Amino acid sequence: MPLSKTYNASEYEDSVYKQWEESGAFNPDSADRGAKPFSIAMPPPNATGTLHIGHSMMLVLQDLMIRYHRMIGDKTLWLPGTDHASIATQNKVEKMLAKEGRTRHELGREQFIAHVETYVAESRARIRTQIRKVGASCDWSRERYTLDKGLSRAVNEVFVRMYNDGLIYRDYRMVNWCPRCHSTLSDDEVKYKPETTKFYYFKFGPVIIGTARPETKFQDKTIVVHPDDPRYKDLIGKEFMTEWIEGPISAHVIADPIVDQTFGTGAMTITPAHSFEDFDLAKKYHRPVVKIIDEDGNLTKEAGDFAGKNARESREAIIEKLKAKGVVDHIDEQYQHNLSVCYRCDTPVEPLPSLQWFVNVNAPTPRGKKSLKELMRTAVESKRITIIPHRFEKIYYHWIDNLRDWCISRQIWFGHQLPVYYCKKEKGGCGETVVSADKPDFCQKCKKETLIQDEDTFDTWFSSGLWTFSTLGWPDAAEEKAGKVKKTGDLATFHPTSVMETGYDILFFWVARMILMSEYVLGEEPFRTVYLHGLVLDIEGKKMSKTKEETLIDPLDVIPKYGADALRASMVVGVTPGNDLRLNEEKIASYRNFVNKLWNIGRYIIEFSEKEPASSSAKQGLSTADAWIISRLNVVVEEVTTHIKQYRFSQAAEALRSYTWDELADWYVECAKVEGGKRPILFSLLRAVLALWHPFIPFVTEVLYQQYREAAKDLLDEKTEQPPLLITHPWPHVQKKYTDKKAEEDFTLIRTIIQAIRNARVENGISASQKIQAVLYSPARSELLQTHEPHLKRLASLDFVTIIDKGDRPSNAIFLKIADVEVYLPLGLMRIEEEKTKIAKQLAETQSQIESLRARLADQQFLAKAPKNIVKKEQEHLAELQDKITHLQEQQEKFTA
């Protein structure tokens, strides 16, 4: 069946993917035994629903690298999976429950989890199909899920190790609390939103204090001032009674340099339970920590009349009460500050003290006594890990320097429960805390069966931090003896992984945590290179969101409409690492057009190129055009390969695009039509071009390749290796023997002549269909011109070409000069004046160029300091320009003559 005039992506994509999958090509076990391993752990999408355009970005870039490495013969593993994403998933399911008017508490923990798991199973199935739609060639046989048995065991194992190494502790400390999620958050999970709010000034005994959060201040009894502040010097150490929200209280004044004298009144009260700094201050001065706000965001009994009410909502009422007492000094209505909110639900975060589990990032680990912070830092500093683009390395260091202990316990039901067991005194136990990877039957200390597991689950990033090695079989696949880790199986083959490709937005959340975990657990980096891509934004540079349908690009809409290849190309071409991509549908449509162009190049070669070699060209071997296009192919193979190796995917695609379109299609194919009998060459060019394009646009290239292979049967002998699928086709290699600079120069000359004639035609208003005559004069190149007479005729629409190497040249003709070839287009006397003006303009331009060049070449400094090849180039250029002047002048004379 003949191929259709336009490429219909949706007709082929699913079946092509199936072919790949069934061929076993995705599985690295099918690679040669001694092949070099290359591996990528796919960032596991959250098991919360559907893939968005950001996921396409990562899939496309990773698939590109994976396919390239598979083609160069590496043992290539791309391991897919999904993340249970504790808070995000729980939130989503809770929202769904809320629509039915139910809460997770009504269901109870066990039922709720079962409910979530059902949802996750559906969601994961959906994600799998979506990943396939993009064309991702990942090894499904190794797919993992963060709640898999093996991965859960890894989580417990790491926790126990860290606990035993003194890196994990439980403490009553300030945490970020989301009253809506009802859980702690790590520092990184808190976002800041600028806000204009009221700032209140209160008369508090002898001073005036300022606060934005009066609802936290019920039990404030300590005033802090700066020791050097002259305003308050005499007050330090004094005690006094003052009227306050719930009646008179006794307060006293202390001094600490932490106070900023320029902020507010320079005097503040300590709110130990609801501010990180105040909590530290309270500890320092042994002040009691009294909780004013509880885990629901409500005021505690310490708030007297306000007890039980929502803290934030009570603010105004509290102010009214204080106003009535005459305690309010004044209110600043325009106070600018940042409100901390939960990154998952945007609810304002309450800092409050709580008993939680933490990872100590400063304590020495068994890995060379370095702290986790130091381990993270060294991995990058030592260049064992390279981050692309490099500027993110600085950002990474800065983050490490500011890092505080990591709160890892969450009051979420969905996730890995902490492997911590308490011997409950209430049940007659001894109160011991037991940390154990496997659930113990009885308390190790009192031997009673009174153990209750900690209700909390892990921060989801704790488990995803293990992703690169937990997915490869750790802990079973590793043994540690005297600080040396011995790896087996996949872990030995594929870890450290080669590349971590992900968005820069999760550098801290995830990339840093993976480095922490791998360095601590295995003493090696989780990956050698981190490639960070940017965000996909709408065309206005704003985040895409479901509420803005007009700018939202959904891969699942776009793929059926334009094809996965078009989407893929739009994620790669013109995109650089770490920079955001502004995307609209038009852009994708333009890449659809490009894919279609490639389709038609292939279609022409496969279906229309003549079978029989023309007798003349067959005898003479390669024509100039042949030698040129083959030589150029070599250059392009080298360029594309280098660019991909250096992670410059956009430039790789650009070089290929230019070769395929501007050279192969526009010139070589046209020349082949003139010369005839080019089928073998066209076929081998097509094969190489399809292979080079395959990592970028795998579907259309695979379809064309299979068509080509079918069509080329008569040309292929048994020995020539032609794998049935392009996905396993070897990457084209550079063959120096085909480099032919002479052919490149010769062909460029012919091409330039044709372009110059076309240009002159348009400028002189000659319609494309109208054939004209040309006289070409060149004593030096007449043979080359003679050979290419048919090319000139066809591609420049000439009906008569005269090539002369001596004698008179026509006058009153359009005159063109290309290198040492003179072209005359005798068009009569139609546009003499225009021609004259044009020549005069060109003369002037060339003159000024010559002048600046002469000046440069006369400059002794330049001659002395610039590299010789640059000087030489400049001299050559000058000679060329002078040559041009001479000819322009000749031309001018011809017209005036």
Place this chain on the structure above:
RNA sequence: GGACAAUUAGCUCAGUUGGUUAGAGCGUACGGUUCACAUCCGUAAGGUCGCAGGUUCGAAUCCUGCAUUGUCCACCA
């Protein structure tokens, strides 16, 4: 408050270590039914590379300052 980045054609963006005439796609203008492709072909127009200094024989590229935009981090009651 600190840091990072961006600023190049009307729009979206490339431009590897400083080297001459700064590129692409889209858009625009003009012209095309030659049998692969109108999702196409041909030709062209369009840029003092944000501004001001500096280094250099030579700067879009390196340095300093400024402006605008964006992002991240910190956060003070």
